């Protein structure tokens with residue numbers, strides 16, 4: 001799982017600015033954390049997750065950073081079921097078309 | 104290149120030089136030397152004509168989107184309106200554009216321009232639909248594309264809508280550079296422009312904004328063809344101001360002088376846009392007051408020397424709606440009209456639903472856009488995400504909603520209300536910002552005239568504000 005082969009699709013991570021290097025006038029919470037960057041590309045060498053590696057992005061840029069994921073999946077979805085939304089739907093239909101819920 | 108100082112301060116100090124190379128517009132020729140500049144000349148000379156844009160857009164399948172009447176939403180609004188009230192509600196289905204939103208109009212002209220000037224690629228700094236639009240247009244044009252987005256908080260937790268934007272940009276073949284929260288995104292953006300020599304496909308160039316003019320123009324033509332008359336009000340979801348500016352200019356180019364231009368944003372008062380913590384406590388990533396007010400009151404904060412989006416010139420009214428209300432209307436659009444559309448367009452639809460109830464039955468109100476919806480960009484993932492972030496979900500009076508703490512669904516659709524944001528207040532802030540940014544103690548006739556035009560106000564109004572600021576007008 002953690003092994004990266006040259007040519008694999010990898011997401012890397014960089015610290016762009018340390019907290020003390022950040023711009024002035026930031027909110028307190030943002031000031032305390034670094035500015036971070038993530039980008040994906042093809043590994044230019046073998047390695048493993050956690051290593052500092054170099055990738056080539058789809059535009060051909062070479063970027064160095066810490067390998068954090070191999071073939072990262074998209075994690076967003078439709079979330080958990082939200083019953084409140086169904087309640088809204090039933091209310092709307094009842095007001096406009098009449099009748100009871102569940103008819 | 105090799106020995107360039109890439110530190111934050113060094114790159115920021117090269118900003119003007121980098122920008123000039125990346126955009127191919129010499130903004131200096133429109134400058135006056137003071138706080139004013141020749142806006143109309145910039146739009147004329149650095150943009151394209153309406154006809155040119157129509158042809159650029161039609162060659163990439165952008166524009167000519169359907170106009171749909173919302174008969175059931177209108178019927179619902181009339182249930183709560185006084186007798187004889189309840190305007191007919193229409194929407195322009197901009198989701199039908201190639202990348203699923205009106206942003207395709209802006210991207211089509213930007214990418215066309217980049218290709219014409221011989222750039223090998225384009226870069227856009229955006230977490231929203233514009234990234235998808237640029238990536239889609241770049242794919243058609245065979246240009247490389249990088250999208251720089253503010254995506255994650257410091258725990259690498261991403262807003263679901265922005266995660267979807269990453270996916271869709273990658274689907275169109277773009278490289279997506281993701282950053283944690285903070286305005287220094289601009290620094291990374293400059294580094295990328297310098298490294299690649301690509302075109303800055305800014306949202307705020309004259310041709311980008313002119314790309315939206317076709318929307319306003321088309322809309323008016325569709326009404327004239329179909330109903331033989333102009334709409335009474337156009338409702339426009341407002342964030343950075345390009346949607347309002349471009350649409351309004353197009354409406355005016357069609358000669359619809361009587362049509363009222365109404366902006367609408369989701370009220371996110373109290374949430375700080377640069378806060379790592381607040382970042383994931385909002386359920387809308389655009390079309391909200393966190394962009395809408397700063398950009399209206401100081402447009403030149405954008406990533407170009409002069410912003411072509413200047414909403415105060417065009418807004419007749421500016422309404423705010425609550426997050427819970429927009430989710431409610433999004434549900435209504437699905438179950439009463441049978442179409443599912445994304446969050447931003449539904450912001451102005453919510454305002455239209457309330458505003459229609461104040462208008463006569465034979466009047467027409469049109470929402471000028473929809474956007475695509477799907478995983479991440481939908482009430483269900485947004486509400487789940489809000490719950491995970493400790494936001495309370497309630498039914499009740501939308502006026503009790505506190506952004507970042509709760510989301511209040513109206514317990515009845517009659518509770519969805521019109522709330523006017525005082526545009527005069529925005530105009531006063533704009534004038535203050537202009538004076539402060541240029542450090543002026545006195546201004547000349549040209550700058551004075553400019554302030555009147557840029558706030559769409561009058562001599563008396565601007566003179567009063569200036570005298571309160573202790574600024575003299577030289578004549």
Ligand SMILES: Cc1ncc(COP(=O)(O)O)c(C=O)c1O
Pocket residue numbers: 204205206231232233340341342343344345346347389390447448472473474
């Ligand atoms: C679908 C959609 N509608 C409206 C807006 C607001 O447009 P503008 O930023 O030009 O005001 C955006 C942009 O963020 C958008 O993506």
